[in-house]
Amino acid sequence: MRRRFLGGVHPASYKESTRRKPIMPLEESPKQVAIPLTMCTGGGAVPVVKPGDKVTVGQVIAKPEEGGVYVHSSVSGRVRAIEPRPHPWGGRWDAIVIDNDGQDTPCPDLPEPMDxxxxxxxxxxxxxxxxxxxxxxxxxxxxxxxxxxxxxxxxxxxxxxxxxxxxxxxxxxxxxxxxxxxxxxxxxxxxxxxxxxxxxxxxxxxxxxxxxxxxxxxxxxxxxxxxxxxxxxxxxxxxxxxxxxxxxxxxxxxxxxxxxxxxxxxxxxxxxxxxxxxGQPVTHRAVTVSGGAVARPRNLWVPIGTPLRCLLESAGGLKEEPAIILTGGPMTGTVQTDLEAPVVKNTNALLCLTKQEHGGADQPETVCVRCGHCVSSCPMNLNPAFVYRAVRMGETDRLPQLHLEDCMECGCCSYICPSHIPLADLVRQARTILAEGGEQA
Ligand code: SF4
Ligand code: SF4
The missing domain is CATH 3.40.50.11540 (NADH-ubiquinone oxidoreductase 51kDa subunit)
Known part of the structure; x- marks a missing residue:
């Protein structure tokens, strides 16, 4: 018997275009990778290589600061620079830039398999x-x-x-x-x-x-x-x-x-x-490249640090202008404006969505019709409609009773709202108001 859970929504799956596509290497290896020193939420890493050094696949190129993780080279070649580069989480962050020699020479010091x-x-x-x-x-x-x-x-x-x-x-x-x-x-x-x-x-x-x-x-x-x-x-x-x-x-x-x-x-x-x-460190990962604007949607096995642009090229490029480009899924993904940003360890997808697919996000917001859909779809049993009223009417004294700390920012309430109210954003805003002492920002 299949199990189910409380709340949630049923968005169209759009998985047909890639679910039968095996995970394949990139059609062309990237000429250069930019491997960020920060790829986890715990912290960053400190480089142990310098420009001009030769590196091999799997070689440690940065050691973690407290809370961070080790960073390895995903290609063989020579370190070109250590400098700020676009990061898929936003902004420009320090990255180790490596010119790929295309040889994929494995690191001779990889650890032995372990009993x-x-x-x-x-x-x-x-x-x-x-x-x-x-x-x-x-x-x-x-x-x-x-x-x-x-x-x-x-x-x-x-x-x-x-x-x-x-x-x-x-x-x-x-x-x-x-x-x-x-x-x-x-x-x-x-x-x-x-x-x-x-x-x-x-x-x-x-x-x-x-x-x-x-x-x-x-x-x-x-x-x-x-x-x-x-x-x-x-x-x-x-x-x-x-x-x-x-x-x-x-x-x-x-x-x-x-x-x-x-x-x-x-x-x-x-x-x-x-x-x-x-004895393999994380040097590559599987990434789904999909969306109605992509010519040949597919699953790719990608060296960490590869520019998003190379993934798109391996998927045949764009067949139409996308309304939005995201890394991650459409409900929780991050908007990308620079395709030179690289694949990092948590990049599970690159999506280029057409206007039709992105659809509802462009619809004008109207008034709440008290349908209750946001309440029944919230998997954490919250009442986003109450949050909407409290924030929009300035009744912030009501917020402490709404258990906003439980919100996991899944976006179901925004997705389901027939009035196109950005409820998840309002919940986020309400949490900020509470954190700042209850005053409207
Ligand atoms: S974003 Fe928060 S309030 Fe909205 S459905 Fe998800 S958990 Fe509930
Ligand atoms: S889903 Fe939208 S319209 Fe329906 S009660 Fe919630 S906020 Fe109001």
Whole structure:
């Protein structure tokens, strides 16, 4: 039986154009990559190379400052500069710019595969740390810190291949093309965390992957539970997954580990396996390139630091002027105005949407008709219509009672509102008002 969760919306999936496209390398290797020193939410890294140095694929080129992650070269060649470059999260951030020699020479100092089950847990965590793994599903938190925080404190591991936002299919392809490794990675993470239960969550729109994984599970006898969830946005969010799989509520201001759960994205788990069993750091990732304005939508295996422009070129370029370009999904993605910005570790998609696809965002806002759709779609049980009234009418004294700290910025309320009121933005604005002491900005 498929499970479902409270609230959420059913946006058109737009996955047809890439769901059958295998993950392929770029048609042409980038001539130059710009690898940012900051690719996780915890902090940055300090370069250990200088302009003129030769580098190889997988070589450490920057070591983490507190809370950051290791950074590795994704190509072989020579360091051209260390300078501010466009970053897909916005603005210009320091990056190590490398001229690619096109040889893909592997680093001779990559660590040996590890018999991790016999190793000390601290050594295993150090290996994961040195592989520079961050959450690959969009969150960008350092994975070794998440694992360290969870070891011995959780009874349930949830690995999410929900990929619930429209257009995104890279995780779906990972399940189909590397299903055995994915199942192995779930089992490994579960052992590492000492969890009693290991669950791989797949959305119901990936039935071919579910059937494939079920067959592999029967054959390999792995102790991984495969759970299919009704396709609905935002089922991939941490609190929704915990509630749907275990029935436990994550209290406001707390995280999954506080209710004995650890949640990882499937691509992150896959990278952990590669680090331990193959000694591979994060140098490449799968990216879905899609949207109605793209000539040949596809899934690509891309060196970190590759300009977004190169991904678009490998997908045949644009067939019409896009109304908007995003990295990430259309509900939570980041608008891109400069295609020289590079792919970073949490870039799971490049979307070029037509005016028709972007549609509602251009519609003029009208008055609230009190339909209640925003309330029934909110997966956190909030009342965005009350927030709208409180902010727009200046009744900010009402805000403290509206539990705004629970909002996870999923955007369902804005998406569903027939009056095109930017409710998620208003909730964000209301939180700022509260943070600033209750006065309207
Ligand atoms: S109020 Fe927040 S959590 Fe609720 S639907 Fe809107 S953005 Fe999502
Ligand atoms: S969905 Fe929009 S129109 Fe309906 S109650 Fe909420 S704010 Fe009002």
């Amino acid at each position: 991790w089950s016999r190793m000390d847990r601290a050594q295993v965590l150090e290996r994961i740390c040195q592989a520079g793994i961050t959450s690959m599903g969009g969150g960008a938190s350092p994975t070794h810190l998440r694992i360290a925080r969870s070891v011995g404190r959780v009874d349930t591991l949830i690995v999410s291949a929900a990929e619930c936002e429209p257009y995104l299919t890279a995780d779906h392809r990972l399940l189909l093309e590397h299903g055995d490794q994915v199942l192995q990675s779930v089992q490994m993470l579960s052992q590492l965390l000492r969890a009693d239960r290991a669950v791989l969550v797949v959305a119901g729109d990936k039935l071919n992957a579910v059937e494939f994984l079920e067959r592999r599970l029967r054959r390999k006898r792995r102790s991984v539970e495969l759970v299919t969830i009704e396709t609905r946005y935002p089922l991939g969010m941490e609190k929704q997954l915990v509630r749907t799989i275990t029935g436990r509520e994550v209290p406001p201001g707390q995280s999954a580990v506080d209710v004995k759960c650890a949640v990882f994205n499937v691509a992150t788990a896959y990278m952990v396996r590669a680090a331990l069993l193959e």
